[in-house]
Amino acid sequence: MIVDGKEIIKKQLDAKEAKTVVFDNKHQTTIVPAHLRPVPDNSKFSLDGEWSVKFYPFEEKEAETIDSFYGFKKIQQPGKVFYADPLAHKEDIPNWDRVSLSHIDENDGALLVKKVTIPDNFRNKRVFLRFDAIYPAGIIYLNGKKLGAHYSGLTAVEFDVTDKVIAGNQAVVTVRLLRKHKFVKIDMPRHAMEFAGLAQSSYFYATKQTCIKDYHLISELDDSLVKGTLKGTVTLDKPINGTIIISVADTSCCIDTTVEQKVYNVELSIHKPRLWNDEYPNLYIVTIVLDNGDIYSYSTGFRKLELSPEGATLNGNFVKFCGVNHLTFHPEHGMYTPKEWLRKNMNLMKKANVNCIRTHFTGSSDFVDLCDEMGFYLLQELPIDWGTNYIHNPEWVGPALMRLEAGIRRDRHHPSVMVWSVGNENMPESAKVAAEGWNHLAIYYTFCKVLDPSRPTMFPPPGPANKIEGIFELRVGDIADTHYSFNLQKKFRENGVIENPNSWEADMTTTTHDEAIDRGWSGCWFSSEYGICCLEPDLLNSPYLSIIADKVSDPLSGQNSLEVFHERLKDEWGNMRHDPTCLGGAYFPWLCAGIGEGSEGNPWGWTRWGEDANWGVVTADLLPKPQFWSMRVLFAPVWFPNRVSWKKGEEYLSFPIINHYNSINLSECTLRTQQKSGGTYMCIVRDFKDIKIQAAPGETVDVKIPIWDKGLLKSLENGNFGYCRCTFLDPNGFCPVKADILIIPEDMQQKNEMGIPIGPDAIL
Numbered sequence: 001m002i003v004d005g006k007e008i009i010k011k012q013l014d015a016k017e018a019k020t021v022v023f024d025n026k027h028q029t030t031i032v033p034a035h036l037r038p039v040p041d042n043s044k045f046s047l048d049g050e051w052s053v054k055f056y057p058f059e060e061k062e063a064e065t066i067d068s069f070y071g072f073k074k075i076q077q078p079g080k081v082f083y084a085d086p087l088a089h090k091e092d093i094p095n096w097d098r099v100s101l102s103h104i105d106e107n108d109g110a111l112l113v114k115k116v117t118i119p120d121n122f123r124n125k126r127v128f129l130r131f132d133a134i135y136p137a138g139i140i141y142l143n144g145k146k147l148g149a150h151y152s153g154l155t156a157v158e159f160d161v162t163d164k165v166i167a168g169n170q171a172v173v174t175v176r177l178l179r180k181h182k183f184v185k186i187d188m189p190r191h192a193m194e195f196a197g198l199a200q201s202s203y204f205y206a207t208k209q210t211c212i213k214d215y216h217l218i219s220e221l222d223d224s225l226v227k228g229t230l231k232g233t234v235t236l237d238k239p240i241n242g243t244i245i246i247s248v249a250d251t252s253c254c255i256d257t258t259v260e261q262k263v264y265n266v267e268l269s270i271h272k273p274r275l276w277n278d279e280y281p282n283l284y285i286v287t288i289v290l291d292n293g294d295i296y297s298y299s300t301g302f303r304k305l306e307l308s309p310e311g312a313t314l315n316g317n318f319v320k321f322c323g324v325n326h327l328t329f330h331p332e333h334g335m336y337t338p339k340e341w342l343r344k345n346m347n348l349m350k351k352a353n354v355n356c357i358r359t360h361f362t363g364s365s366d367f368v369d370l371c372d373e374m375g376f377y378l379l380q381e382l383p384i385d386w387g388t389n390y391i392h393n394p395e396w397v398g399p400a401l402m403r404l405e406a407g408i409r410r411d412r413h414h415p416s417v418m419v420w421s422v423g424n425e426n427m428p429e430s431a432k433v434a435a436e437g438w439n440h441l442a443i444y445y446t447f448c449k450v451l452d453p454s455r456p457t458m459f460p461p462p463g464p465a466n467k468i469e470g471i472f473e474l475r476v477g478d479i480a481d482t483h484y485s486f487n488l489q490k491k492f493r494e495n496g497v498i499e500n501p502n503s504w505e506a507d508m509t510t511t512t513h514d515e516a517i518d519r520g521w522s523g524c525w526f527s528s529e530y531g532i533c534c535l536e537p538d539l540l541n542s543p544y545l546s547i548i549a550d551k552v553s554d555p556l557s558g559q560n561s562l563e564v565f566h567e568r569l570k571d572e573w574g575n576m577r578h579d580p581t582c583l584g585g586a587y588f589p590w591l592c593a594g595i596g597e598g599s600e601g602n603p604w605g606w607t608r609w610g611e612d613a614n615w616g617v618v619t620a621d622l623l624p625k626p627q628f629w630s631m632r633v634l635f636a637p638v639w640f641p642n643r644v645s646w647k648k649g650e651e652y653l654s655f656p657i658i659n660h661y662n663s664i665n666l667s668e669c670t671l672r673t674q675q676k677s678g679g680t681y682m683c684i685v686r687d688f689k690d691i692k693i694q695a696a697p698g699e700t701v702d703v704k705i706p707i708w709d710k711g712l713l714k715s716l717e718n719g720n721f722g723y724c725r726c727t728f729l730d731p732n733g734f735c736p737v738k739a740d741i742l743i744i745p746e747d748m749q750q751k752n753e754m755g756i757p758i759g760p761d762a763i764l
Contacts, residue, residue, distance in 0.1 A: 308580055381424060
């Protein structure tokens, strides 16, 4: 049984090549190095564009002997080479399994080939070849010589090819694309609809003979939020006499290097930096300059996330993560998500008042850059998926550590990355192997802290199923997590005791609030998955849409699907919204994982869906569904009441609201009101008056709106109802929410409000 994992963690960090190692005197696993060098600015020679492809079967030696492209087709990469929807015909496919891909032949795949001329300006430089993602795996050749293999579809791999290319000469890059491999389950192929291809960019890049091997510079704020610090280390590839200049904002330092030293400490102070959050994503550029001319730069931001049993704060203010799950998925390109498409997608999120994203594949570098730029709190998932049948197996520890290291090293300088979401729904299969499985999860927690001590972690658990009522996972990680059910969380909030399963056999363990705090739990929780409804956009009368819910909707209730969705989201998100210890939640999912017509045709007209479900609030081609608008209302930074009671003689409407912004006082916003007497609707009313309000982030205040419309006042005095429309505008003039408040005299008998009939089969 594993004791603390220090030995295997050290082996991973020290790895120079892939090799099988023994740890804890009895366990074996394969360690693969995951460290990649930083890429100097303007040094990339892109391989994106047209590649030649040949599909299996073919002779394996062809990867080493390609001298012509006879029999090859042209294809754009990054993008999809393979697409299959086996779920549509699974009864006809022997050994079909969307998790293990057991129905796919071990050798199935393709050859991808591209012939290029190495740039002249690479002369006398060190040259590297990098693939940011080959999904799900690939063997890489250069000029017919095997460089190595990469059995991880969501992380990058690179090779030093300095001695294998000549500037000005041609080079042939070949990828033997594999459709499956031994550890494919870890990278979530069940959601990928069996896409395979270069999922992100590939390129050569060049450095001078001395280059930066690594840097880890943490951007921090002091408790006063006035002083920013950039602190950490810069490591050279080899010792040399020279200089390193590090700059950020108007501060810089110059380090003299020597032939005896490779690692240098850095500490820069920035006075009163502009802070980063979702509302004001202020960024700074850090530059690292070697005196040989190589320049490295990246964006950073200064923000301070603090977690405690009293709740979460960002930059000293209340914060709530209004999140969605985003699956890396494009309807035409598969696992490749072009940056301009991502920006359009994320702009829709902003319009829906989403400020947080949990990736449900490790997102691309472009995606993380956009989160920095646009202002999204990112919970980056590190790929260890559905480990029920392997999380206890020591052989899988090495592949997991490689993915953790690759993901954290790539993204740990991004201000948008708030939390490392370590894997997904990893619970051991039986009581017999439970201890080993939990020990492996503890190793992964420790490893994350070694690589990035500045960020919290969470370990998303499975949802309710079989004998399991649910899980409120606070036994590992800094933030507790729950999927799809809030029953256990509500009980825990009431009595401070939680009973969680150790395995799928429902062998239970009890943890108290104090025991969890002593273990290292922050006292805060998050729901990284909730929601999951079948949201067919054309079926507006589908009251059976809920899949996993604590309160299952009644198909005979008479409610249409939009009403069912709204009531459920209001209940579940409302529970999270009003609990100060809840950091927030991520609705599952934002986008339907769907694809256009495949080679076998498309029986559904416009899209096929991953895992056979049209779950997202946005279609695969970025069309907002009706539920998008419901989410937008409920994710708004303020909520308005549906109705307000009026007492005779009152000249004001009064009701409480909570400010759910992080840094914006409501005094910076505009509350625009319109009023109308009852009996006729107010859609064409043009008169308005702006009302001054003030509330700090997280503060609850009573809003008083004068009854300024004489017709409304007269209607109320005569015992009739009326309306007040509230249009809320943020400091930039964006309207995150608009609400009609029904005003009813206190002594007026309130009539039952009927649901709005929607859809072609609605009864009017």
